Amino acid sequence: MPKKAKPAGSGKEEGPVPCKQMKVEATGGPSALNFDSPSSLFESLISPIKTETFFKEFWEQKPLLIRRDDPALATYYGSLFKLTDLKSLCSRGMYYGRDVNVCRCVNGKKKVLNKDGKAHFLQLRKDFDQKRATIQFHQPQRFKDELWRIQEKLECYFGSLVGSNVYITPAGSQGLPPHYDDVEPGDLLYFPRGTIHQADTPAGLAHSTHVTISTYQNNSWGDFLLDTISGLVFDTAKEDVELRAGIPRQLLLQVESTTVATRRLSGFLRTLADRLEGTKELLSSDMKKDFIMHRLPPYPAGDGAELSTPGGKLPRLDSVVRLQFKDHIVLTVLPDQDQSDEAQEKMVYIYHSLKNRRETHMMGNEEETESHGLRFPLSHLDALKQIWNSSTISVKDLKLTTDEEREGLVLSLWTECLIQVV
Numbered sequence: 001m002p003k004k005a006k007p008a009g010s011g012k013e014e015g016p017v018p019c020k021q022m023k024v025e026a027t028g029g030p031s032a033l034n035f036d037s038p039s040s041l042f043e044s045l046i047s048p049i050k051t052e053t054f055f056k057e058f059w060e061q062k063p064l065l066i067r068r069d070d071p072a073l074a075t076y077y078g079s080l081f082k083l084t085d086l087k088s089l090c091s092r093g094m095y096y097g098r099d100v101n102v103c104r105c106v107n108g109k110k111k112v113l114n115k116d117g118k119a120h121f122l123q124l125r126k127d128f129d130q131k132r133a134t135i136q137f138h139q140p141q142r143f144k145d146e147l148w149r150i151q152e153k154l155e156c157y158f159g160s161l162v163g164s165n166v167y168i169t170p171a172g173s174q175g176l177p178p179h180y181d182d183v184e185p186g187d188l189l190y191f192p193r194g195t196i197h198q199a200d201t202p203a204g205l206a207h208s209t210h211v212t213i214s215t216y217q218n219n220s221w222g223d224f225l226l227d228t229i230s231g232l233v234f235d236t237a238k239e240d241v242e243l244r245a246g247i248p249r250q251l252l253l254q255v256e257s258t259t260v261a262t263r264r265l266s267g268f269l270r271t272l273a274d275r276l277e278g279t280k281e282l283l284s285s286d287m288k289k290d291f292i293m294h295r296l297p298p299y300p301a302g303d304g305a306e307l308s309t310p311g312g313k314l315p316r317l318d319s320v321v322r323l324q325f326k327d328h329i330v331l332t333v334l335p336d337q338d339q340s341d342e343a344q345e346k347m348v349y350i351y352h353s354l355k356n357r358r359e360t361h362m363m364g365n366e367e368e369t370e371s372h373g374l375r376f377p378l379s380h381l382d383a384l385k386q387i388w389n390s391s392t393i394s395v396k397d398l399k400l401t402t403d404e405e406r407e408g409l410v411l412s413l414w415t416e417c418l419i420q421v422v
Contacts, residue, residue: 032076035149038157038327045188054190064190074186080147080211081140081166083128089143090121098363101136102127105198128170128207137166139362140211141296147211148358152296154215156327161295162215163362169201169208184210224287231283232272234335243268281333288330292351293371296361298328313421315395315410317403321419322392328353329418331384348376348384354417374412383409392422 034044039051046054049066058064068074086100094100096114102124103112113133115123127133141147141164151162184199191197193216201208237243251261315321323329329352336347351373360369376384383398383406398406413419 031146032070032073033150035153038153041150041153042157046190058190058192060192062192063195066188066190068186068188070186077186077211078209081137081144081209083135083168083207083209085144086124086135086137087121089137090119090124092143094119099138100124101138102133103136104131104133128168132170134167134169137168140164140166142359142361142363145299148296149299151213152299154213155295158215159291160215160219161217161291161362162213163217164211164213166209166211167199169199171201171203171205171207184208219287227284227287229272230285231334232276232279234283235279236272236275240271243271283334284332285334288332289349289351289371292328292330292353292373293356293369294361295328295353295356297353297356297358298325310414310417311420315407315414315419315421317395317407319395319410319421320392321387321395321410321414322390322422323387323418324420325352325354325418326388331388333378333381346378348378348381350374350376350384350413350416350418352416352418372416374416376409376412380405380409387413387419 032044034040043051046066049058049064054064086094089099095117096102096119100119101112102114103110105111113127113131124135128135141151147164151164154162199208199210233243248258248261251258313319329350332349332351333346334349336345351371353372355372380400383400386393386398395406395410396403398409400406400409410419414421
């Protein structure tokens with residue numbers, strides 16, 4: 001998982017509690033990053049490196065350290081997460097293991113110092129001061145608004161989940177041994193997936209804090225191939241009787257694959273490759289849905305009311321509409337999941353993240369995760385593509401058979417806050 005690591009800053013401590021940096025959320029001042037669009041945010045993160053240069057020379061290839069002598073940026077990064085933030089977070093009910101880890105690197109090995117149950121700030125501070133332990137906080141974007149704002153935009157930019165962790169380490173200490181991740185004041189350090197690294201806090205500083213932001217886990221060509229191959233086989237088998245023929249008797253009991261079976265599979269793969277060359281519709285079985293189900297909801301531009309209830313005028317046949325929150329929506333074609341395998345027909349599924357819960361982001365709470373969206377007949381696909389590919393479109397121009405279908409489509413999208421009347 002290629003990743004970017006942003007040190008959030010390090011401060012010299014005059015009193016027992018470090019509170020030197022100003023909190024950006026409280027001041028409402030201008031951000032040191034550009035949030036106009038996902039692209040502009042990424043460009044400001046890696047500035048002065050150009051985006052084209054980054055992806056050509058560094059992405060998934062080699063580390064990159066961007067040093068900056070920018071006090072405003074250092075102050076901004078320092079505000080993203082501070083040691084004192086743990087006090088208010090612990091009052092909300094943080095637990096060892098799930099939310100926070102306490103650890104040290106002893107003789108080159110990681111030693112976990114977690115207690116059981118809830119984490120209390122005074123105990124964390126005691127371990128930090130007396131045991132020189134590193135405090136690791138999982139997925140702080142669940143509680144820190146500015147990290148939510150950054151990671152939501154990066155999820156739009158990469159089209160992949162973006163997680164984060166915070167590491168706060170006392171002076172002269174090291175929290176973790178050399179390691180690599182599958183997923184340093186005002187500087188930015190980029191690691192490709194698998195880069196082995198370690199970090200320690202130099203003497204003379206009260207402590208160091210850095211935020212790691214990681215992305216592209218399970219987002220490789222291999223993952224995409226596994227995701228799309230089942231849909232390709234589904235389509236091909238409906239037309240090719242050979243794919244529906246039974247496998248040789250007792251094939252599953254064999255220790256090694258037989259020559260006949262291997263040759264047959266090779267032929268089928270060539271058939272699938274030929275079919276793939278001529279198709280424009282790839283059926284994503286899981287990746288699109290999983291990404292949208294588990295990503296962050298949009299960062300609210302105003303009071304956030306537009307995410308929960310539809311606003312503006314009700315769309316009619318004579319309305320002009322436009323898609324909104326496009327980066328938070330996926331459109332995919334799948335076999336109808338409400339029918340048996342033999343009777344399955346394709347349906348158009350639209351999934352969105354507008355109602356996702358920020359509090360569970362990247363925490364693996366599958367039982368608390370649900371999909372949000374709509375399902376339409378395959379005959380609605382061209383009309384939906386019109387909406388997707390147009391800045392605005394007249395409802396009466398949608399490629400559907402009847403006006404009733406046109407109004408029904410836009411009304412369904414409007415009730416989910418996916419379109420607005422312009």
